[in-house]
Amino acid sequence: MIYLTQLIYIKQGQEEIFDQFENVAIPTISKYNGRLMLRMRPQADSFIQSEIEKPYEVHVVEFDSEVDFKNFTQDEERKKFLHLKDQSIRSSLLIQGVKI
Numbered sequence: 001m002i003y004l005t006q007l008i009y010i011k012q013g014q015e016e017i018f019d020q021f022e023n024v025a026i027p028t029i030s031k032y033n034g035r036l037m038l039r040m041r042p043q044a045d046s047f048i049q050s051e052i053e054k055p056y057e058v059h060v061v062e063f064d065s066e067v068d069f070k071n072f073t074q075d076e077e078r079k080k081f082l083h084l085k086d087q088s089i090r091s092s093l094l095i096q097g098v099k100i
Contacts, residue, residue, distance in 0.1 A: 001062060001063070001064060001065075002062070002065065002066055002069060002096060002098065003037075003060065003061070003062050003096070003097045003098065003099060004059075004060070004061045004063070004069070004094060004095070004097075005058070005059070005060050005094075005095040006058070006059045006061070006093065006094050006095070007052075007055035007058055007092060007093040007095075008055055008057045008058070008059070008089060008092045009053065009056055009092060010057070010088055010089060010090060011087075011088055011089070011090045014087060015056075015088070017084050017087050018084070018085075018089065020084050021082075021085045021088060024077070024078060024080075024081045024084075025078055025081070026039075028072060028078050029063075029072060031072070032068045032069070032071045032072040033063060033064035033065070033068040034062060034068060034069070035061065035062045036059065036060075036061055037060045037061060037062055038058070038060035039057065039058070039059050040058050041057050041058075042054065042055070055093075
């Protein structure tokens with residue numbers, strides 16, 4: 001089992017484009033033994049302390065294996081929509097971990 005936490009930073013004004021990409025990407029997760037465990041858009045008052053820029057959205061995803069995650073990233077249908085990701089996401093931070 002691998003766990004991924006992603007902090008996503010959106011280009012200003014590209015929220016709808018980001019949502020279009022997510023409408024394709026999120027359902028694809030389950031095709032590859034993955035589960036979207038958490039998806040949130042934190043508000044400014046949600047942060048107690050922060051040394052980094054506040055993300056637009058946070059995802060926590062679980063995959064049964066690293067191979068499943070790699071297969072997800074190579075999904076042909078998802079690849080057709082990567083231009084939406086590139087158009088809408090300024091940057092992201094992907095953190096891989098294990099459950100302890």
